[in-house]
Amino acid sequence: MRLLFVTDLHGSRWKYERLLKAAKGFRADVVINGGDMLPWNNDPFRQGEFIRGDLNDHFSRFNSAEIYYLCCPGNDDLWIFDQLFEETCNKYPLVMCLAQRAVEVGGYEFIGMNWVVDYPFQLKDRCRMDTDDYTFDVQFGKGVLSTPEGWKGIDDWVSYARTLPTIEEELNRMVRPKDMAKSVYVIHMPPCGMELDRVYRVADGVGSKAIYNFLEKYQPRLSLHGHIHESPEISGRWHSKLGRTLCVQPGQLDEFTYVTIDLFTMKLNRIKEQYVN
Numbered sequence: 001m002r003l004l005f006v007t008d009l010h011g012s013r014w015k016y017e018r019l020l021k022a023a024k025g026f027r028a029d030v031v032i033n034g035g036d037m038l039p040w041n042n043d044p045f046r047q048g049e050f051i052r053g054d055l056n057d058h059f060s061r062f063n064s065a066e067i068y069y070l071c072c073p074g075n076d077d078l079w080i081f082d083q084l085f086e087e088t089c090n091k092y093p094l095v096m097c098l099a100q101r102a103v104e105v106g107g108y109e110f111i112g113m114n115w116v117v118d119y120p121f122q123l124k125d126r127c128r129m130d131t132d133d134y135t136f137d138v139q140f141g142k143g144v145l146s147t148p149e150g151w152k153g154i155d156d157w158v159s160y161a162r163t164l165p166t167i168e169e170e171l172n173r174m175v176r177p178k179d180m181a182k183s184v185y186v187i188h189m190p191p192c193g194m195e196l197d198r199v200y201r202v203a204d205g206v207g208s209k210a211i212y213n214f215l216e217k218y219q220p221r222l223s224l225h226g227h228i229h230e231s232p233e234i235s236g237r238w239h240s241k242l243g244r245t246l247c248v249q250p251g252q253l254d255e256f257t258y259v260t261i262d263l264f265t266m267k268l269n270r271i272k273e274q275y276v277n
Contacts, residue, residue, distance in 0.1 A: 001106045003261040004028040007188070007226030008252035010076065011039025011050055014275055015256045016058050022271070023067055026260050030105055031067055032098075034226045035074025035114050035188035038081070045150070048081050056088050063092035072099035074188050074227065075116045078146040079125040098186050102175045108221075108263060109177035112186040115170050116227060117208050118161060124154065129166045130210050136161075168210035176218075181244075183220040184263075187211055190225035194242065195235035196249035197228050205231075215245050222261070225249040238270050 004023050009015045023031050037055070038047040062069040069092075073085055082099075089097045096103045098112025118127040118136060124143040129136075136158050143157030154160050165173070167189070177183035190196040190207045197207030206228065215223055223245055232238040232251035238259070239248045246266060250259045255272040262268070 001029050001108060001263040002027060003030050003032060003184075003263060004258055005032045005034065005224050005248060005250065005261060006252075006258040007034030007224075007250065008036045008074070008229055009033070010036055010252075011041070011047075011054070012256075013054060016054065018256050018273060019258070020058075020061050020065065022256075022258060022273075023062070024065065028067055028260070030110075031062065031069050032110070032184075032186055032224060033069070033071035034186055034224055035072050036076045036226065037071060037073060038077045040076055044076070044078050044146070047078055048084055051081060051084050051088050055085075056091070059088065059092050059095045063094045067094065068105050069095045070098050070103065070105070070110050070112070070186065071095070072097055072112045072114045072186065072188070073126075074114055075126040076123065078123075080146045080148055100170075100174065102177060107182060109179075109183045110186060111174060111177060111183060111220075113170060113174060114188045115167055116189045117167055117206070119206070124157060124161075127161065128164055128170060129161055130208050131166055131168045134166070166210065167208055168213075171210060171214045177220070180218055180220050183222075185215070185220050185223040187223060187225055188227050190228060190231070190249050191215060191223075191242070191247060194240040194247055195237040196225060196231055196240060196247060198231045198234040199228055200230060200234065212242070215242050215247065219244045221245070222263070222266075223247045226252065229253055232270075239268065 143154040191212035192207035197205035
């Protein structure tokens with residue numbers, strides 16, 4: 001089976017246009033879009049328009065091309081649009097939302113999770129403590145959640161976050177595949193300790209200890225991550241092995257960056273395409 005993995009497109013129209021061409025050129029059986037799919041553009045409450053228009057058309061083209069498309073929203077995709085997102089996916093037999101669920105394609109199980117470890121930024125729709133002993137960063141202002149009426153401020157985000165399941169708990173409640181050796185996990189947040197989680201101006205990585213421990217324990221065939229756009233450019237690493245598990249984090253900056261993977265041979269290639277008018 002041939003996979004094309006991309007993540008963190010943030011509504012970039014030219015990158016979405018290139019994605020179908022890249023998938024056809026690689027003869028991909030499955031495209032996986034790992035989260036943060038929708039535009040921000042200083043007005044995230046217009047993300048619904050993108051779903052109804054651009055994303056709907058994008059899904060339609062992949063369905064017509066008979067290429068499976070597995071995807072999920074990310075931490076910058078407002079959760080108030082999750083129902084619309086799933087309804088749009090469900091219009092097309094080959095398009096499937098992976099958030100907190102598993103789907104089987106071609107004898108492989110694909111399992112998705114889009115919660116992320118808390119960060120200092122204000123939007124908290126998909127934020128969680130990593131583990132019970134998690135230490136919060138200094139926050140950049142009051143936390144907010146999206147609602148249909150606008151932003152809802154959280155006066156004490158730390159106390160509120162302690163009432164939510166941790167990343168560790170979210171992983172443990174997820175469905176288990178029948179065969180880990182034929183499973184692919186799509187987890188927006190990268191694991192810690194593997195040089196896939198490096199950010200500018202921070203000495204250590206910001207990945208998840210819970211995700212690292214989960215992958216180390218269960219050893220799926222492949223895990224796919226994103227979230228930290230700049231990490232491969234800082235660390236020089238976009239994939240790493242954890243026991244038998246191959247972990248991939250392609251990054252996403254100005255170029256259109258994606259990874260092609262042959263699940264049978266486990267040969268992979270990271271490709272960066274420049275914008276051309």
